[in-house]
Amino acid sequence: MRRxxxxxxxxxxxxxxxxxxxxxxxxxxxxxxxxxxxxxRAGAPVNSLVGKEAPRFVRTDLAGRKIDLKAYxxxxxxxxxxxxxxxxCKVELPHFAGWQKQYGPQGLEIIAVSxxxxxTPVRATVRKLELNFxxxxxxxxxxxxxxxxxGLPVTYLIDRDGIIRQRLEGETDLGELESTVVKLxxxx
Amino acid sequence: xxxxxxxxxxxxxxxxxxVMLQVGSHIMFAQSHIPGSVFAGPGSQSSGLHLVxxxxxxxxxxxxxxxYCGCCPWxxxxxxxxxxxxxxxxxxxxxxxxxxxxxxxNDWVAKGYPTDKGE
Numbered sequence: 001m002r003r004x005x006x007x008x009x010x011x012x013x014x015x016x017x018x019x020x021x022x023x024x025x026x027x028x029x030x031x032x033x034x035x036x037x038x039x040x041r042a043g044a045p046v047n048s049l050v051g052k053e054a055p056r057f058v059r060t061d062l063a064g065r066k067i068d069l070k071a072y073x074x075x076x077x078x079x080x081x082x083x084x085x086x087x088x089c090k091v092e093l094p095h096f097a098g099w100q101k102q103y104g105p106q107g108l109e110i111i112a113v114s115x116x117x118x119x120t121p122v123r124a125t126v127r128k129l130e131l132n133f134x135x136x137x138x139x140x141x142x143x144x145x146x147x148x149x150x151g152l153p154v155t156y157l158i159d160r161d162g163i164i165r166q167r168l169e170g171e172t173d174l175g176e177l178e179s180t181v182v183k184l185x186x187x188x
Numbered sequence: 189x190x191x192x193x194x195x196x197x198x199x200x201x202x203x204x205x206x207v208m209l210q211v212g213s214h215i216m217f218a219q220s221h222i223p224g225s226v227f228a229g230p231g232s233q234s235s236g237l238h239l240v241x242x243x244x245x246x247x248x249x250x251x252x253x254x255x256y257c258g259c260c261p262w263x264x265x266x267x268x269x270x271x272x273x274x275x276x277x278x279x280x281x282x283x284x285x286x287x288x289x290x291x292x293x294n295d296w297v298a299k300g301y302p303t304d305k306g307e
Contacts, residue, residue, distance in 0.1 A: 085213075085266045085267070086266075088264060115213060115216065117214045117215060117230070138215060139218075140218035143215060143216075143219045144219060148297070149293075150220055150292045150293030151294060152259055152260055169291075169294075170261060170291070
């Protein structure tokens with residue numbers, strides 16, 4: 001009877017050796033993971049919110065209106081975390097004001113969450129930039145809800161079903177962001 | 189000062205730790221900060237600079253002071269520069285700014301360096 005190549009004693013021996021080596025490597029990694037667990041990270045920034053329901057928050061904006069994220073179902077929401085001392089933020093905000101005017105009738109709603117400690121400069125900046133969308137004051141709670149806002153700006157795009165579709169951090173390509181907004185408004 | 193260098197220093201130092209000042213916003217500090225560091229910001233505002241002066245009032249002038257922010261990309265941070273300048277004016281000779289190229293989240297937290305949160 002002809003023996004197949006894989007049936008040769010030498011190859012069988014090699015296979016057993018390789019399997020044993022693999023077993024020891026995996027066992028070694030398992031033991032190492034028990035001895036050296038990954039460090040705990042408080043407030044680690046995460047992108048794991050993408051594809052999930054946007055965390056609900058209820059705040060009062062600078063004009064005294066109640067802003068409940070849940071009430072925005074059916075709208076595309078651009079949720080922007082910013083601060084008055086953040087230069088890239090102040091570049092983006094006037095563009096967002098333009099988008100609110102242009103795309104508002106199609107269902108875009110922009111909400112700005114200031115991560116300033118003090119409301120006074122926020123009021124002044126909102127007035128100066130003539131922002132035409134609600135601005136609320138943030139805190140560590142909302143920061144943690146949104147995966148840790150540990151650098152600005154941070155923008156979340158939330159679709160009409162309240163699902164986070166994108167998280168953008170740092171200086172954003174505004175053309176690309178606008179394209180995504182348009183797609184979300186079109187239900188894509 | 190590079191984040192890896194500070195992390196190594198913190199790991200090694202048992203007694204003589206540097207003074208570490210977070211000179212950004214308090215909201216950022218409360219979310220996440222380097223263990224042992226204290227809030228002393230924001231450096232771009234006069235109230236923040238006053239707080240820095242208070243925090244280092246009894247610190248020897250030769251003591252290593254590490255300041256950090258990470259609110260924005262390094263070249264756009266409004267807080268680090270004024271604090272560094274003020275500390276030098278006050279006579280501190282060993283002041284280092286932690287180089288967080290992108291922000292605190294990406295350049296410290298996401299790299300697994302130690303963090304703490306709260307006040």
